[in-house]
Amino acid sequence: MVEKMRAMVLERLAPIETGPLKLKEIERHQIKTPNEILVKIHACGVCRSQLHGIEGDWVKYGIPPALPTIPGHEIVGEIVEIGSKVTKFRPGQRVGISPLHGSCMACDYCRIGKEHLCDAADITGESMLGGYAEYITVSEDFATAIPDSMKSEYAAPLFCAxxxxxxxxxxxxxxxxxxxxxxxxxxxxxxxxxxxxxxxxxxxxxxxxxxxxxxxxxxxxxxxxxxxxxxxxxxxxxxxxxxxxxxxxxxxxxxxxxxxxxxxxxxxxxxxxxxxxxxxxxxxxxxxxxxxTLIGSRQDMHDVVRLAKEYSIGIVYESHHLEKANDVLVSLKQSKIEARAVLTP
Known part of the structure; x- marks a missing residue:
């Protein structure tokens, strides 16, 4: 039996006020390579770049590259399954996923630790299905451990903002x-x-x-x-x-x-x-x-999480249920979000 998950799916580009994101049950992600992990999403931050993508402002930049898609690129969740060659994580650990979902690991940029500049980089919520959903897969090399002391809704905005x-x-x-x-x-x-x-x-x-x-x-x-x-x-x-x-x-x-x-x-x-x-x-x-400036490398992401813990960085956020994604993005468009919004499945 094929397992299902809930997700807010974008099938057409349109003003956010028209509710272009639709709550659907789709096939759940499955681990496809030995170094992947399957993550049950706890929280996904809402970013203005998603608004531009949904409304078609960035079509000239090739965003989104294809439809249908699932937006969302600042994700925190719990690992529920690991591939056969995963060594860095175990089921039950929480991790975060940034817009940088993967890179070639072989080009000049990747070799010097600037993999976020890789021409072949995979972008969460754009070239890869994103976090407005219940599950996601990612290579263990592009996941970042979350300290036990950090609430998932607090940590999610760290992964883009x-x-x-x-x-x-x-x-x-x-x-x-x-x-x-x-x-x-x-x-x-x-x-x-x-x-x-x-x-x-x-x-x-x-x-x-x-x-x-x-x-x-x-x-x-x-x-x-x-x-x-x-x-x-x-x-x-x-x-x-x-x-x-x-x-x-x-x-x-x-x-x-x-x-x-x-x-x-x-x-x-x-x-x-x-x-x-x-x-x-x-x-x-x-x-x-x-x-x-453009997001950052995997090392930068580790440093951000470390500093957030060390300095108790105050992240101003509000939480909403996943199915309210359209309404939250309308509020963001109208500058009614105080700082950051987070969706929880």
């Missing part, structure tokens, strides 16, 4: 006393505030909404500044309260915000982009550096 924030802060070259602005303090940005504080930075949270500024203060931002559409007004306030920044990290999906971030940084400073955006009005003579 957490590693994205961690890598973005690292790209900003943090140091004690360095002034870092976080533009867009939502599901990813609030964790970037905390990683920057761990590194001794003075952190300025920047966001349009008061609720997100309140989140920034809650997790330790030294100052917050509200951002409208008027760059001049924002820059005037910033210079008055803080002076120019040493670095800016952008998670706000707005080219206006990207432009403001570039202008907010002193000459020779660094701007890290965690969003897809054109780069407006860049003055090459200011010797500023603009960097992109």
């Amino acid at each position: 957490g590693i994205t924030a961690y890598k973005a802060v690292a790209a900003a070259e943090p140091a004690h006393g360095k002034k870092v602005g976080i533009f867009g303090v939502g599901g990813v940005g609030h964790l970037a505030v905390e990683f920057a504080k761990i590194n001794g930075c003075r952190v300025i949270g920047v966001s349009r909404g008061k609720n997100h500024l309140d989140v920034a203060k809650k997790v330790g931002a030294d100052n917050v500044i509200q951002y409208g559409s008027d760059q001049s007004e924002f820059l005037s306030t910033l210079k008055k309260e803080e002076g120019l920044l040493d670095a800016a990290i952008v998670f706000a999906p707005s080219e206006n915000a990207v432009g403001a971030a570039i202008k907010s940084v002193r000459k020779g400073g660094t701007i890290v982009l965690g969003v897809l955006a054109n780069i407006p009005d860049f003055d090459v003579f200011s010797e500023k550096t603009i960097r992109g």
Whole structure:
């Protein structure tokens, strides 16, 4: 008898308000290779990138690569079965799965520990069926152990929002006393505030909404500044309260915000982009550096979990049942999610 599982399946691209994700019973994942593990999902975080994929915003980037599919790429669950050659885990252990579901392990990037840049990487919830479901399989090499002390709903956001924030802060070259602005303090940005504080930075949270500024203060931002559409007004306030920044990290999906971030940084400073955006009005003579950032390696993922435990990082999240995925994504689209939402089967 074929075992079944519940999953929120995307069969067509459409506005999230139309409820394109459908709760279905489909064939449950089965272990197919000796090094795979079968995981019963406890929690899966909800990421804005899924919203872009579901609504068709990223078709030009090949996302999603095929339909039907199951979104979801920040997953925590319990191992219920292991392949014959698995040595790192045993049934009953909890693990997390990030967007990096697998890579070729042989290219130049994989050989130097940057497997997240592998051209043949498999992406959870895109090229591979994702976590808006009850079960998933993954190679033991691309699963990360979860400490017993971590609640699954707490840990799940670490596997995309957490590693994205961690890598973005690292790209900003943090140091004690360095002034870092976080533009867009939502599901990813609030964790970037905390990683920057761990590194001794003075952190300025920047966001349009008061609720997100309140989140920034809650997790330790030294100052917050509200951002409208008027760059001049924002820059005037910033210079008055803080002076120019040493670095800016952008998670706000707005080219206006990207432009403001570039202008907010002193000459020779660094701007890290965690969003897809054109780069407006860049003055090459200011010797500023603009960097992109993309999730992270398996070692980065281990480091994120270690730091979350060591520093008791405060993850602001709310939990919802799996079948409410459409409603949760609508709330995310309308900026009604305080920081991160998590689905539980």
